[in-house]
Amino acid sequence: MIVVGNWKMFRGPDPAALAGLGAIVCPPYVRLAECVDAGLVTYAQNVHWENEGAYTGEISPVMLRDLAVTGSLVGHSERRRYFGETDETVGLRARAALAAGLRVIACVGETIEERRGGRTEHVLRRQLSVLEPNDDLVLAYEPVWAIGTGHTATPETAQAAHAFIKSILDAPVIYGGSVNPDNAESLLSQPDVDGALVGGASLDVDSFTAICRTAARIRS
Numbered sequence: 279m280i281v282v283g284n285w286k287m288f289r290g291p292d293p294a295a296l297a298g299l300g301a302i303v304c305p306p307y308v309r310l311a312e313c314v315d316a317g318l319v320t321y322a323q324n325v326h327w328e329n330e331g332a333y334t335g336e337i338s339p340v341m342l343r344d345l346a347v348t349g350s351l352v353g354h355s356e357r358r359r360y361f362g363e364t365d366e367t368v369g370l371r372a373r374a375a376l377a378a379g380l381r382v383i384a385c386v387g388e389t390i391e392e393r394r395g396g397r398t399e400h401v402l403r404r405q406l407s408v409l410e411p412n413d414d415l416v417l418a419y420e421p422v423w424a425i426g427t428g429h430t431a432t433p434e435t436a437q438a439a440h441a442f443i444k445s446i447l448d449a450p451v452i453y454g455g456s457v458n459p460d461n462a463e464s465l466l467s468q469p470d471v472d473g474a475l476v477g478g479a480s481l482d483v484d485s486f487t488a489i490c491r492t493a494a495r496i497r498s
């Protein structure tokens with residue numbers, strides 16, 4: 279089971295309080311070194327595809343590696359929605375990070391309009407088309423309508439989407455979208471749900487610890 283805490287643009291908890299949980303944390307860039315130093319498996323929230331260059335505001339794969347960061351998220355829906363991230367740039371970021379020896383969690387997921395319009399599978403297929411199988415690649419199914427809304431996907435909906443994703447690209451698939459200590463067990467019990475990508479609940483040490491313990495109990 280892979281449990282990941284995405285702190286987004288929040289300061290986040292004290293890394294020392296998360297030691298021994300076996301989870302991955304994705305802090306803001308300014309706290310990467312602190313999390314690495316605390317012994318946590320630490321991923322960035324995004325990564326550029328060039329090693330260096332005139333790309334104001336971006337961070338390169340080698341810079342992350344130099345910090346002993348283990349990997350990076352790419353393609354989070356908030357990047358796609360607010361910062362113009364496209365399938366093409368997600369593919370570039372993922373490929374460069376993997377080539378540099380980083381692990382990658384690539385996020386996919388449909389909006390509520392796409393789901394209501396019956397286009398979920400089409401959208402997932404398109405988002406996955408820029409990615410290739412790789413031992414260091416994990417996929418995150420994050421339906422946009424479930425992120426930060428409290429409207430978690432039902433376990434059946436998550437399971438169906440994960441099975442579809444795996445039919446296209448053979449990789450572990452973790453679920454994200456309003457995961458909390460109360461719904462973690464039913465989601466993580468699904469056969470094709472290989473972990474959780476936790477936003478809001480990862481900012482609270484007790485909630486995140488409870489989710490990690492549930493995950494460890496279900497499958498290690």
Ligand code: 13P
Nearest residue numbers: 284425426455456477478
């Ligand atoms: P929430 O858990 O706050 O819904 O966020 C999910 C997410 O976007 C994790 O990357």
